[in-house]
Amino acid sequence: MSATVAIASGIAPPRRNRQRFIESLAGCGFAFPAFLLLLLTNLVPLVVLLYLSFTNYELGALDTKFLGLDNFHKALVDPVFHRSLVNTFVYVAIVLPGAVGLGLLIAVLLHRRKRMRSFYEVVYFLPVTSTLIAMATVWQFLLHPSLGPINGVLRALGVHEIAFLTEPSYVLPTLAAIGIWQLVGFNMVLFLAGLSAIPRDLYEAAEIDGCRSGIDRFLTITWPLLGPTTMFVIVTTSITAFKVFDTVAVMTRGGPMGASEVLLYAIYLEGYQYFHMGYAAALTLIFLAFVLLFSILQTLVLERRVHYG
């Protein structure tokens, strides 16, 4: 305020300019705390991360050396990093269609139900609210080759028991199935919101115009009008799937033989097991670049939204 007074008395600008200056000063004053918080929690760490990625800093080390782009070069030729990248994409490729398709299917099935709808909504949403680390432990027990009830059932049916978490070719699909289980409820809620925004009139008009079956109605009305919702669900699901970590850390630790080593787990190993903070920082930046790619996709799509209203 003192600055305002000084300027006001010293130069004495025209009344309107002064008013505008006070308003912009007040505006900055209100925005400052939020900006400071943003700076301290998001921007400064990002700059530190960027700096670390150019060094060979190790946790607890007394001196560090500036390496330039060496860390990034190392990542490009690192077979472990390559494997984790491929594993992550395979995981996303299974989780994305599964969680989006199942979420849509359940939402469409529940939408017109009256009495049981809220019951099913709660049941499907429960995995979203639970802690995945705790749930991963439960899944580990359920899938255990000799003690787990799932293999127990398989044995009872006369089928060979399946080593869900220890057979390299099964481990990623198994983790992906758990990922789908966890995401479906959230996607269902988003799709239900999208469905209730479609006017009933349209379904009635379609019925009169000759949409005989549920498939006709879905293809003519539901699917096109859910476009914006679907795009949003796809982007959030892919970002969430890309960030898979909890289940890997608790259940497989990247094993067997690196078959379930995903990006975030590789970063965790480099940073907190081997203390290669500089290299981990470089990997994190690459990871951020992928997430940014998804985010940009989201922004672009929402900007020219599939919107007809």
Next chain:
Amino acid sequence: MASVTLQSICKSFGGPPVLDGIDLDVADGEFLTLVGASGCGKSTLIRIIAGLEPQTSGSVLIDGRAVDHLRPHERRVAMVFQSYALYPHMRVFHNIALPLVMTRLALYERLPVVRLLSMRRRRVMSDIAREVQAVAKQLQIDALLDRRPSQLSGGQRQRVALGRAMVRHPSAFLMDEPLSNLDAKLRLHMRSELAELHGRLGTTFVYVTHDQVEAMTMSDRVAMMDGGRILQLGRPADLYARPANIRVAQFIGTPPINLLPARTSASGAVELFGSELPIRVSAPAGSASTLGLRPNAIVPAPIGTSRAGHHSLFGRLRRSENLGAEQVLHVDLAAPASGSLLCTTTSDPETFVGDTRGLALLFAPFACHVFDAEGNRVDAQSQADVAPSLMRAV
């Protein structure tokens, strides 16, 4: 083209009945309007005809054939919704073409990519395009076929909705308050356009509205509904001239009819504010309880005026509304009468009311509508001795 017949249709949504035994015969090519206040069941009735809502009991016949078991599109009726219900993601062309696409192409021929397998799809689609063009030309929307519904004005959306209904050549058009979302000027215009369209197509129209003006101006016949029943069914002029029920009398006509409390004397003559009118009812004494008098049946005049065969009341002018061609007067009645009434006049009342604002209201007693305590019309005859003079007055 087809007739539509309803046989004792009942509908309830669990509670009291929304429709209570509706019998109705819509002739082939007729324009029939269901009119009534909101909640009278008219929209439910038209949805039952369309097949969007199942009736609790009763039967719907189209062209003499029961269609109760048929799905909406199998009934071959078209419906225009109040909201138009255009498909927002389709361009106008596809909105109008959809009913034809749905009936003429198989499911696989409508799917992306897979449809390329169809040999006849191209031919069918070019037929459809020709028909859509023809309908669009009729409705003067052929320049809009590439737009989306959100890029159209209310009137244009209305036409697209009509086009989507017309393109199938349905056996009957069902319209659920199609003009309610338009502004007053456009509504007037679309009213006459719809009536002309009906004349041109010659198809059966069943039209739902809460606006009595729409009902009166467009229809061949009007069914006035209230409380899930049809109160009166007839030509618009009949509903106006001989309302069967006090609620019909109140609903039809602007400005609304005046209702005055009346009694029947021992001799059967109708009494209004203590004086006997020269009309009598055949029903037992006490049956007349309300007298309905249209505003345009009352002649306002300077105090002291009298006219042969006319009865007079006196009142004080409270307010007048100038409608251009005529004025609507709000008059507070003077003792022994009480209450107020509306009347219309083409002459300026200010020229004769003076400072006292007093005026005489003359009306011919036979112009009164007499209703009993239940609100049903009671037929009243002029008394034999006054009848000849009344005839001369007319």
